Amino acid sequence: MKLTRNMERWSPVIVLLAALVLWQVIVTGFGIAEYIFPSPWQIAQQFVEFKAPLFEAAWKTFWVTMLGFGISIVVGVMLGFLIGSSRLAYTALYPLMVGFNAVPKAAIVPILVVWFGIGLGPGILTAFLISFFPITVNIATGLATLEPELEDVLRVLGARRWDVLIKVGLPRSLPYFYASLKVAITLAFVGTVLAEMTAGDSGIGYLMQSASSQQRMPLAFAGLVLISAMAMAMYELFSYIEKHTTGWAHRGSQGH
Template sequence: MSDAIGAGMKVRNDRDEALSIEQVEAREKDRRAKRQAYDRISSIVYPVVTLAGAILLWEVGVRVFNVPPFLAPPPSLVVGTMIEHSTLILHNTWHTTIEILLGYFASIAIGVPLAFGIFMWPSFARTVLPLLISSQAIPKVAIAPLLLVWFGFGLFPKVLIAFLIAFFPVVISTAVGLSSIEPEKIYLARSMGLSATSTFFKIRLPNALPSIFAGLKISITLAVVGAVVGEFVGGEAGLGYMLMVANGSMDTPLLFAGLIALTVQGVVLYMLVEWAEYLVIPRRNSAASAALQNMAA
């Protein structure tokens, strides 16, 4: 009788223990979901609150210490200047955006095939890489006047400067991404009968995409810098040209307005590249996994 009661209590304790484990797992899952939601909200709220606090301190400090507007204009004056000159700012932003995008796409169109050549042919890599590295040691600001002498004051020299500054990260990140694959994946693809071309497009290229997009995100910010450098040296329009004019006329509020427009432009372009990465990489990786699973089946 006592043995039966003991066995019943043991079964009930095991059931309670199983139930408590389920409760713990459910609680842990709920905690994880709340943590993820908190991280998503905090990633937006924290920067916004910090920026708002900095702007408030800036406004109060300028007015309390009576700082002249030509030294540090209050944010309210900068916002008013942006509204007053909104047409001018938008017009110059459009010019700078065209230069940035043309230089950026040129860096992709030339940098990615160049990286493929560096990865596929070691002799080509030994020939080209020293030239690429040495070219990056030359300050682009120093050769910008020479480009203006050669190509004039039109759109092309600005695009060329943006390209020269932006293409190097594309080349290096693509070459590193293509070469940094685990040998086991290549052996697995060969054991499944995949050709070299299929292995490249189904295994190696999807594996390299995170590194490639890392270079593309760096490149888009450098393209912004290159376009502004070109406009500084010999621009007739664009945000860089507007900054030069505002600086020459001591129009500090317009100078700050141009800096804000340039910052927003760079952030938006970076986020667009990040969005493209979000769209491309999961689809590529799932396609590669599906291909391996089909071959294994």
């Protein structure tokens, strides 16, 4: 049992190392030029050489993403509560939100540039627009799928509709909420980088765009690695919080 747990714990690291070794062997063995497909070693060298501008750009991208993501949490929870608690609101708003979510966010960025100019505004808004939908849908789903039998029992005991939603519906929606956060945070980083590449003057996206235009692919890949690392770190943070606040919803995993 202990061996199995250790294997599960270290399996992501082992798979990552194996992928990096295979990547290095393929690039070296086939003599692929770095401006086409750089090796992990070449990317690591760029990290060492340009660590200051890379981490400065990463910090800018991180807090812009967090601003947009914070707005998406507030708006997503409010809309999710409205849609999930009212059948009329669900019928009226949900199809419109699905249609809006289907619009490519790359097509919205130029409009945001016209409205807010080049800089932080498009990045924050794109991160928000691309990440609030999963939060809204999951909160609404958690509230809308509340068992009718449970609601009937609570009504018989004297609970009002508001009491059922606040004291039962919202706690029951927490696992859905944390699941949406883990999806939304990765999308938020995508939105920020997209805006930075299209209409930014700083950040990882702007750095990657500049590096690509100069055919400095190892530096561009270094930016990709930083974005992935930040998204994975935030994903793990929400997983940790979820595990320690909604253990009651994961009884089957307590023995693992």
